[in-house]
């Protein structure tokens with residue numbers, strides 16, 4: 001089974017993710033812009049039991065989200081990189097920062113959410129589904 005390692009900027013915090021992600025989602029929301037310091041974030045969602053902290057002791061920060069349920073973010077206490085997060089809205093999944101894999105060959109996001117807040121200059125390929133806010137609830141089949 002494929003296994004990928006996400007690490008923070010300084011390298012003290014490492015997360016091993018086994019198997020393929022459940023979904024990959026690009027988010028344009030203003031909270032993600034502030035959190036990342038970039039125009040959007042890319043979340044790689046893994047099943048909870050596919051992710052383990054291999055090295056380091058993350059600090060955490062919780063905030064409410066638009067869904068009304070909180071999200072808890074975990075980051076490196078030394079360099080501040082936000083490595084993974086736990087959305088209460090999707091308790092079976094853990095989001096991992098795509099950039100932390102530092103892999104240009106990493107699979108592309110399948111969806112783009114909160115396009116309402118997308119930077120105006122940015123256009124995405126048609127292969128990425130776009131949702132103005134959060135996506136509709138998933139069908140049981142997927």
Ligand SMILES: [Zn+2]
Pocket residue numbers: 008009010011012013076077078079080081
């Ligand atoms: Zn670090």
Ligand SMILES: [Zn+2]
Pocket residue numbers: 027028029030031032033041114
């Ligand atoms: Zn967001």
